[in-house]
Amino acid sequence: MDTCTHEPQPLYRRPKGLNQPRNLSSVLAQVLTERITSGAMACGQKFPPEAQIMIDHGVSRTVVREAISQLQTRGLVITRHGVGSFVRGNADFDPHPDSSTSLEDVLAVIELRVSVEVEAAGFAAQRRNAQHLARMLSALETLADPSMSHEAEAAADHEFHRQIALATDNRYFVDITDHLGIDLIPRKRLNNAAMNGGDRSEYTLRLQREHQAIYQSIAEDDPIAAKAAMQLHLSGVRERLRHANFRS
Secondary structure, eight states, rough: OOOSOOOOOOOOOTTTOOOOHHHHHHHHHHHHHHHHHSSOOOOBBBBOOOHHHHHHTOOHHHHHHHHHEEEEEEHHHEETTTTTEEOOOOGGGSOGGGGGOOHHHHHHHHHHHHHHHHHHHHHHHHOOOOHHHHHHHHHHHHTTTOOOOOOHHHHHHHHHHHHHHHTTTTTHHHHHHHHHHHGGGGGGOOOGGGEEETTTHHHHHHHHHHHHHHHHHHHHHHHHHHHHHHHHHHHHHHHHHHHHOBBO
């Protein structure tokens, strides 16, 4: 198994009693990003196991997973279900992806998501387990935190949808979600305030309600309601995108 060629530097130690996994995940994501963009981790290189990253940096498994999810959102990492996570490399990394993506492209991605994720939500409601629900809920809690950056919100949004894909128990749903990466989450590319007449708080609350409806339907083992909630959510995203202004 390929590993980083130099000794990893541990993250700062949290003071006793301080529990800030989301902040730590952002720090870890930045550390890993710097290794990738500097070439210390080569394109195609497989990431060490989660347990090894936990030991190297003194963080929890949740922190590691949230950090990897952020790297997936940035397009730096691709995860192959049942195999592991791999570096996509500097050639694939665009620090300003918004400038090269048209509204038509993003709407096309949403169209693909509708065809895939509505069915995924139905399967998830039938096949999910307690761990899937716990991770979905964790992502929703992150999205509800007003102190989160746009990047952290996008990572949590991606993680929520990825957990739904995992709950289908069908690796191809997961592969599609991972392959889409940053294109999966419109909020990463758009000015959130512009998506609802300049009122970002109202837009955020609407997304939270839509996500909560999806989660609740899956938790209640109701595939019909889960599919309807996902359809409503993605249709709403598509319509809001049509009236949004891209960041310059």
